[in-house]
Amino acid sequence: MIIVLKPDASNEQIDHLIKRIESEGLKTNVSRGAYRTIIGLIGDETKIPVNTLQSIPGVAQVVPILPPYKLASLEAQPEPSVVDVAGVKIGGGYLAMIAGPCAVESAERMDEIAASVRQAGANILRGGAYKPRTSPYSYQGMGKEGLKILRETGDKHGMPVVTEVTDPRCVELVAEYADMLQVGARNMQNFVLLTEVGQARKPVLLKRGMSATIEDLLMSAEYILSQGNLNVVLCERGVKGFDPATRNLFDVAAVPSCKQRSHLPIIVDPSHATGKPALIPPCALAGVAAGADGVHIEVHNCPEKAVSDGPQALLPEQYAEVAEQIRELAKLLGKKISVLSGEPV
Amino acid sequence: MIIVLKPDASNEQIDHLIKRIESEGLKTNVSRGAYRTIIGLIGDETKIPVNTLQSIPGVAQVVPILPPYKLASLEAQPEPSVVDVAGVKIGGGYLAMIAGPCAVESAERMDEIAASVRQAGANILRGGAYKPRTSPYSYQGMGKEGLKILRETGDKHGMPVVTEVTDPRCVELVAEYADMLQVGARNMQNFVLLTEVGQARKPVLLKRGMSATIEDLLMSAEYILSQGNLNVVLCERGVKGFDPATRNLFDVAAVPSCKQRSHLPIIVDPSHATGKPALIPPCALAGVAAGADGVHIEVHNCPEKAVSDGPQALLPEQYAEVAEQIRELAKLLGKKISVLSGEPV
Amino acid sequence: MIIVLKPDASNEQIDHLIKRIESEGLKTNVSRGAYRTIIGLIGDETKIPVNTLQSIPGVAQVVPILPPYKLASLEAQPEPSVVDVAGVKIGGGYLAMIAGPCAVESAERMDEIAASVRQAGANILRGGAYKPRTSPYSYQGMGKEGLKILRETGDKHGMPVVTEVTDPRCVELVAEYADMLQVGARNMQNFVLLTEVGQARKPVLLKRGMSATIEDLLMSAEYILSQGNLNVVLCERGVKGFDPATRNLFDVAAVPSCKQRSHLPIIVDPSHATGKPALIPPCALAGVAAGADGVHIEVHNCPEKAVSDGPQALLPEQYAEVAEQIRELAKLLGKKISVLSGEPV
C-alpha cells in the first residue's frame, strides 16, 4: 500500500499517520518528494483497510498494491483450476458446452430440448426452476417441481444439470437436485447467498453482475472460496452499456482479464450478453477465441411459447450449427471437450 | 402495445400473429404502410408478454405503450404518497433528514453520533447492523447486537431508526427493532428479499441499484407494493459511471424523473453517490433543489476509526452546517420537516 | 510519480529503470517492501511521460501524483476566475443566465425569443449558426447569415451573444460576430479547434464531452489556456448513461468536482443534459444549488416549428418561471447576477 499525502500535510499529521500504521505491526518507508510526501507500507497491508487510511487527516490518496482477493488469485494458485461437474470438466484446457431453455416449463418440453442439445454436442444441461424476474407479474418459475423435471431429464439423457438458486433458504434443496448451482448476475453481490453456496458441496457458476468490475467479480468468487467451496466457475454475460443495439454489452476482454489474475475458469454467455439470436453465434465464437472455458447458450424449440426470455434463445438447429463451429474452433485452439458417457437417447 | 413487422413479413406470418393476439381476447388494428406493416393491440396488453411477441416470426420490434409497473404509477395514484416512519413524514411536501454512521459500532459511539445529528436537525437515525461488504474479509456488522443498540439509541434520543436488511431470513427480526427497513443498492433486484420486506409491516427504504434504470427501480418497488406494503420510499444513491472523480455518478435527474412517473417519495443519498466528503454538501443541496423528499447522509465523529466507509462520512460539525443550509433551502421551496417530540438529550 | 514494480522484477530491470529516470535529471527513492518494490520520483515528473514508464520492463503500475493540467489547476490560481462576456460576469460569485433557441432560424423568430428571455432575466443570448448534427440530412444551420442575425438581435436587446464554432477555419469569422465562442460536446477533444479558439481573443464556453472525465475536460481547457486565452467557462451538459429515461445523464457532482480542482467557472446546461422540458427546471435549480456559475437553457416560442432540437426547449413562459426560481435561489446562496444596461425592448 502506498499513501500519498496532501501537499499541505503537517508534520504532526505525518507523525500521527506513521504511528497509526506502526501500531498495527507494519513498517513504513517515507519518501519526501519535491511536491509530495509518500509513505510506503511494508508488511501485511490487509491489517489496515484502505478506507481507514483514507480517513486520516493529511492523506490525499491510498494506492493498494496487492489485489484484495487472495484465494482466487494466481498468487494463491498459479495453474488453472479444473472444475468437475459430475464428470464434465471446465477449465485447464477443457471447454464446457452448456445449453438448455431459460426456464424449465414442462417435462415434455425439457425432454425435447435436452435431446436436441445433447445431439448437437452440449455436455451440461441448463434450465431455471427459480426465475429472478424484473416484474412481480412475470412468470417466476416452477420451483421444486422444476428441479425434479430438470434432474430426471438430465438423468435420462446422461447430462449433468445446472440451475439457478436465488434464495439462501433453498440452497440445500437445489443442491440435492442439481450438479452445479448458478448464482445469477443480479445476485452477484448478494453476499448472504454467496456465503450459503460457499457452504454447499456443489460447483458454482457465478455470473458477473451488470455493473461489476473484474475485481468485484473475483471478490464475489472469494466469498464462495473462503467458505471452503473451491469449485467456482466465472461467467461473463454482458455488462450495462449505453447502446440499445444489444441487451447488454458483451465484455469479451473479461475472459483474458480474469485469466491474467485468477486461476478460476471463466465461460461466456452470449445469450444474455447480446439478447439477440443473430448475435449469439458470432459472440460465442469470439468468447472461445478469447480463451473462454465454456459457452452457455439458451436453446428453445418454440421461442414463441417460452414462458421467459424466448427471443434470446436459439432454435435447436441454430444451436447445432454454432456448436459445430465451436468444436472446430476448439480443435484449432487445442481445447478438449468432455464427452458424456452413453449414447444420445 | 405496437408491433412493427419486418419488411419481408409474409401474409401467413401476419395472419398467424393476428390470430395469436386475438386468441388472448385482444383486438388488433392493422396499418399497412409504404415500407412496413404495423399492428396495434387494443385491450389489456399485459395478457401477452413483450418477449413472447418478439419471438413470433415476422416481428421486427415491439413497442410497449403502458409502463410495466402499476401500483407505483401515477395512474394508480395521482397524488404523492406520504410515508410515515414512526411519526416522521416523508413525501407530499415533507422532507426527511436521515443521518447516522455507516455501521453501528458500539453503544457509546452510536449515542454520541445520535446526539450530534439530532442536535443538528436530523429526524431519522440510521446505522447498519448487517453490512453487505464487497470483501469477505471486511467487517460484516454487529448483527442482532447492533439492532439492539440502534433501537435503544433511537429511543433515548426520540428518533425513529432505519437499518439495512440483507437476508430474507432476518426480515422479521429487523422489523422488530427498526422503524424502517432499508434494502441496499446491491439487493435492489434480490426479488426474494423484496418479497419478504413486502410482507413486513414496516416502511421500506429502497435504494437504486448501480445499473438500474428508473423503470427497474419502480419495478422493484412494485414487488414490495404488490405484497401489500405501500410504504415505500425510493432513494437515488448514484449509478455506475466511468469517471473515477466520484465513487458513483449522482443522477440527480432521477428525482424529477421518478416524480413524473410515480407517487412514491424519493430521497437522495449524496454520501454513497459521491464517496467524497467535500462533494456531499453541494450534492445534498442539489437533490433538495431538484425536489427530493429527504436527504440521507452518513455522519461519523471519528472517520479514521469507523469500521466501514469512514472516508465518505461527514463530521458532526460538517453535518450541522449542511443541515442548516438544507433547512433554508427547504423553507424557500415551501417544504416541511417533521419535528421530533421531546428535547434533544 | 510512484512506480510499482512487478513482484518478479529483476535487479537488472530495477537498475535500468533507475538509470533511465536519473538520466532525465530526476532523483529516485527506492522502497523495497515485503511483496513489491516501489520507486518514487523526486523532481519535475513531467519530464518522463507515464506511458513511457509503463513500457519499461518490470514496471507493474505508474501512479501520477500531480494532475496533468497546470494552468487550469487551483495550484496555478487558487482564487476563482471571473470571465467577462461583454460586461456580463461569470464565476467568482456571479451567475450567468444564458438562454435562446438551439438554432438561429430567422431574424423575426430570434427577435421574439430574445425579447422574451431578456424580459425573463437572461443576460446572455445564445443561438446556433453552425449546427453539428448527427445526420447529414438534418438542418445544418444558417452559417454566416445566422451570425449576423444573432449579432443584430443581441445589439438590439443589449445582450452579449454566444454561438458555437465547429470549424477551425471559421473561428475568426465567428469571433467577429460573437462575444463568446462555444465549443460543443462532440468537439471537446477536437484539439485542432481548441487550439484555434485558444488563439481567439474572445471568451470560450467549453462543453463537456459525453464520455469525458473531469480530468479530460480540464485537459481540453488547458489546450485553450495554453494558447494564451484565459477566458474559459466550463459547461456540464450530461454524460452518456444507460437509462433511456433522460437523453444524457446530468452529472451535477461535476460542478463541485471541478471547483475542487480548478479556478475556472462552470455552468450547467439542463436542456441537453435531460432532453425533457419537464426535467429542465428541477435540474437547473439542482445545478445552481450545487454551486454552478450559470445556467444555459434553450428557449423557443414554437418548439413544433423549431428546425433543431425543439422538444428539449422551454417555452418563454416556462423559462420566465424557472428564471424567477433561479434568482431566488441565487439570492439565498449569495450569488450576484450581472444586470444588462438599458431597458428591455
Next chain:
Amino acid sequence: MIIVLKPDASNEQIDHLIKRIESEGLKTNVSRGAYRTIIGLIGDETKIPVNTLQSIPGVAQVVPILPPYKLASLEAQPEPSVVDVAGVKIGGGYLAMIAGPCAVESAERMDEIAASVRQAGANILRGGAYKPRTSPYSYQGMGKEGLKILRETGDKHGMPVVTEVTDPRCVELVAEYADMLQVGARNMQNFVLLTEVGQARKPVLLKRGMSATIEDLLMSAEYILSQGNLNVVLCERGVKGFDPATRNLFDVAAVPSCKQRSHLPIIVDPSHATGKPALIPPCALAGVAAGADGVHIEVHNCPEKAVSDGPQALLPEQYAEVAEQIRELAKLLGKKISVLSGEPV
C-alpha cells in the same frame, strides 16, 4: 414512424397533428386503443423530423421505423462492400492486417517496424503524423515530415499506408501521401472533418467514438458516403466503460451488429480497445471470430522509447505470433487475406 398520443390528448390536438402530417404529403392511419390513440405515418417519413413531431402538443412518444442512415444500410446495398486500399481488399471475405507504430517517429524506426510487420504478414502499414493528444504538452506528431516518411517506408516495403487526419485543412495534404485516411474516435462526430474526407478520393477508416452507438457510427459513415466517397471501413476500438481493468471496453458484438445493418466492412482495433499488451492477442482473435474484416494492431520495437502510447503496442515478435494465429483462424473461417506484391525487403 408511429406516433403515440398522451392519454389525455384532446380531439383538437389530434386533428392539428393529423393536418400537420398531411400537409407534408403523408398519409395517416389512426388507431384508437383502449388506453391510447396511435397514429401511423404512411409515406416518406423523412419529411417530418422526429424532433418536430415530439414537440407537437398531445404527442407522448415517436417511434421511428426506418433507420436514419440510408446509403450505409443493407437496404441500399444488400451485398457486403469490398474496399480496395491500393490493392489490399477489406470486406466481402477479405481480412486486412493493419499494423505499425502509434506515431511516425523517424525514418529509421519506421523502416525497422515496417520490415518486421510485413515479414509477419501485415498488408497495410499504419503510423500517425498528426496525433490527437489529450494533453497540449504531449507529443503532437511530426506533421508533413511524418507523412513523407510514412509514404517512403510504405513504398520501400510495398505496403499501402493509412494515417490519421485531424484537421479539415489538412485532408488534401494527407490524401496526397496516404492510401487511406483515418478519422479517429475523438473526431467521429467532427462533422466538418467527415464532410472533407467525404470529398477526398481515398478510402476512409472511421473509428467508433467512445460514447457512440452503432447507429451514431453508421450516421457518421453516412456523412462520408453522402459526399460521394463510398470507400468507408468502420473500426471498433472500444467504448467507454466503468472498469479500470481495461483502457476501454471492447464491444466485440459491434462487429455482427454492424453487419446486421450495413454493407460496410468493419475491422477491430484491440490495441486501443484494451490498452494492455497481454489482452491484445485474445481480443484480436475474438474480433476475427466474430466476423471482423480486419485487425488493426499497434506494433513498436521499443515501446519504452515510443513517443506516444508505447505501453499498448506489441513487440514485433508478439505481433508475428498473433498474426500467425489470425491467419489460421481466418483459414478456418474461409477468409482471404490480400497478398502484397514483391518480396519482403
